[in-house]
């Protein structure tokens with residue numbers, strides 16, 4: 001093609017120039033890449049590598065097929081010149097992320113999140129070092145299993161408010177679950193109401209969700225790190241500026257509200273007010289506390305909402321599991337009160353249901369026979385107590401080694417009480433998918449960075465007139 005022909009397809013157009021330039025950078029990266037031996041995986045194309053092999057749905061099935069085909073629990077791909085390693089067996093994960101955690105607990109550059117969207121203050125993105133250690137230490141001080149009882153009253157209050165909202169608008173299950181998670185974590189972290197922050201958090205959530213489904217943009221920024229500086233005019237760069245603004249608001253606004261509540265004389269035992277009492281105003285440490293608060297908040301909302309959605313979805317598909325759990329609740333708790341944390345030891349079935357919902361993405365047939373069935377009894381002995389010999393999904397779903405989820409105990413306890421209370425007073429009806437697709441017991445889940453049930457509707461009806469009265473009475477009392 002001659003230069004005139006190039007000009008006629010618009011080579012002076014900045015967008016075309018940009019793509020030409022990117023192709024040259026990519027080709028140079030391909031030629032200069034280091035050839036170190038990598039684990040097996042599908043053979044890619046020159047320059048673009050395995051970009052066309054990347055699955056856009058049911059990732060775990062595709063990876064499981066590759067593991068069988070290459071007879072390896074560790075796979076490798078090359079995407080736009082960068083190697084990508086897939087750990088696809090419990091052994092591979094244990095060998096690398098647990099035993100060699102010191103070596104494998106750093107993060108990739110993730111420039112979209114760190115440099116462009118300004119998330120580098122969040123523990124999730126921090127590289128191991130003094131700041132990482134200090135933030136994990138604070139998590140340990142405030143979210144260790146041993147001090148979870150400090151948060152039980154908050155969990156009881158927000159769970160009973162959820163039950164009450166379900167009575168008023170039973171069709172809005174998803175909204176109520178989200179509101180419950182946000183209100184609980186906002187209350188525990190800042191001592192303020194989730195309603196005050198509703199818009200800030202809705203914008204934040206949208207920004208993260210949109211960025212998470214833009215993997216190509218993420219890769220592009222990883223191999224062209226100077227892009228945000230030289231190409232602000234590119235259409236997608238505008239989007240990232242909006243995301244950045246929303247993330248900044250979620251980082252700073254609730255913290256500022258908590259501070260001004262303290263200044264007005266509010267006494268609160270929430271995490272941030274407690275910590276603020278011990279630091280000087282506007283100090284560097286105050287900014288660190290602001291970042292800690294926003295990290296706690298960011299980690300503790302969608303995650304528990306998705307787990308509860310998965311759990312309710314599964315229970316709606318398996319009414320016999322509901323019946324068994326309700327029999328146990330009726331026997332242990334009766335009908336005159338809602339379950340509370342004192343019932344935990346006597347209701348192993350509820351713990352087993354939470355474990356089975358956490359197992360939703362673990363399909364290793366050797367560990368979990370019939371992995372596609374929702375079968376909480378796999379976590380119980382024949383006498384109904386928790387079985388210590390079954391692999392515990394809690395040791396998988398929350399990550400590994402130095403990066404293991406620091407909010408694990410909080411997540412498990414808050415989901416436990418929600419599950420016990422929902423089952424004690426509500427009957428979960430048959431689910432219907434919003435897109436009209438048929439339902440099988442395997443369920444249908446979204447693909448991507450996080451996986452959760454595809455949008456569905458199901459009804460939660462009070463189990464009896466007595467259950468209805470109990471919900472109303474407890475919400476008034478516990479609030």
Ligand code: HEM
Pocket residue numbers: 123124125143295296297299300301303304307397398399400402403404405406407408410411
């Ligand atoms: C069902 C609920 C939850 C699940 C399944 C979950 C799962 C995970 C997983 C898999 C990781 C990644 C570990 C890694 O990078 O290897 C993680 C990290 C993290 N989680 Fe959770 N989580 C949940 C709830 C929470 C809650 C309630 C909080 C806060 C109170 C939280 C805060 C965090 C933070 C801050 C990180 C980053 C840790 C780091 O990079 O060092 N999570 N979580």
